[in-house]
Amino acid sequence: MRVSLKDVAERAGVSIKTVSNVVNNYQHITPAMRTRVQHAIDELGYRPNLTARHLRKGRTGIIALALPELANPYYADLADAVIDAAAQHDYTVLLDLTGGRRRQEAQVGQGFSARVTDGVILSPVELRPEDLRNRDDDAPLVLLGERPGDLPYDAIAIDNVAAARTAVRHLTGLGRRRVAFLGGHTNDAAHPAHLRVQGWREVLATQGVDAPDALIAPTDGCDRADGAEAMTRMLDAGEPPDAVFAYNDLIAIGAMRVLSDRGMRVPEDMAVMGFDDIAEGRFGAVTLTTIAPDKRTIARLAIESILTRLQNPDRTAESMRKGELRPEYRLLERESTLGRG
Structure with missing residues (x-):
């Protein structure tokens, strides 16, 4: 049979309320009693009945994460x-995949029917402001990314612009003069690639280094094959760069594959910089320099943010607009x- 609060109270020789206070981490409990x-x-x-605990608060105990x-x-x-962070607060995460498609992102942003979640964390790719203008779900929504x-x-x-400046300064500080940018929707102002190109341009401009559009190779996708295709396109165009700043690590890894196939050495012939710090970049034949966002933060x-919104449901839209949080990188x-040390 399931052990109850009453069973624990009898074993400890205390009241059920005292046990409840300890289980719920009530602060005014002496260390000896705890x-x-x-x-x-x-x-x-x-083991506490988390479902019952959440239901008593009018909540489901579930947070949706859409990637x-x-x-x-x-x-x-x-x-x-996210799953680890949610577990620290006794929450379960419901995972959904949008495929980066605007329609699916808008559906997730509008909320889940029958209030099956207490909040939604959405990492959008194609979402537009109008997709959320008339959102009628009162469950808190948090956006990951710009x-x-x-x-x-x-x-x-x-801060994508600042992170890109850090990356490009590293490359120019090594004496690289033709720094290319590979990957992403660089002409879409809502896409992080656009902001990273902005940072790329700013550094090159301040250092008097040429930044022609010929050194930008946008891609439709953000995978290894996209990086390989972009690198091939840039090499075939003539006047190759001496360094590459890739939109993400996957594009950088694809680019390095092409360089290897063509007999070019990394970094001697071309330095390569990534973004994201994925495990694959740490264990390749040539380990990848990268910008590492603080994913845990x-x-x-x-x-x-979700829990704060749940506890303060009457916060005004004006105060909520100020909620732009900038983790470190x-x-x-x-x-x-x-190169190898």
Whole structure:
């Protein structure tokens, strides 16, 4: 039979209310009493009924996480981090995949029917502001990545322009003069690639380095094959760059495959910089220099944002528009730019 609060209370010789306070981490409990109750919990193997706990608060105990895909290791890492962060608050994560398609992203953004979730965390690719203008679901919504327009929802994104400046300064600081940008929808102002190109241009302009459009190779997708195709296109056009700043690690890895096939050495002939810090970049024949967003902090802020909105449902749209959160990032210098030590 399931162990109850009453069983724990009898074993510890305290009231059911005291046990409940310990289980719910009520702060005004003495350390001695907390230890006493916890010992009884451990002895009996008591596990709280999280479903009942959430229902008493009028909640489901579920947070939805909608990502474009899991084939990209960055999103798989992010999902893992969100699940861990949610578990710290006794929440379960419902995972949905949008394929990066606007219609699916808009449907998720509008909320799930019958209030099956307490909040939604959405990482959009094609979403537009008008897709959420008439959202009637009162469940909190958090956007991962740049906020598309002036929407009254929290957005959690690293500073893509600043991160790109950090990446390009690293390359130019190594003496590279023709730094190319590979990947992403660079002409779409709502896409992070556009912001990373902006940072790329800013650094090259301040250093008096030429930044012609010929050194930008946009891609339809963001996978290894897209990086290989973009790198091939740039090499075949003549006057190849001496460094590449890729939109993400997958594009950088695809580019390095082409360079290897053509007998070009990384970084001697061409330095390569990625973005995302996926595991594949750490264990290749040439380890990949990259920008590493703090995924754990992104996940923690997303969960905390949902819980804050649940606790403060009457916050005004004006105050919510200020909820743009900027996690940190790091430059990880590896062999693809520095060579083997």
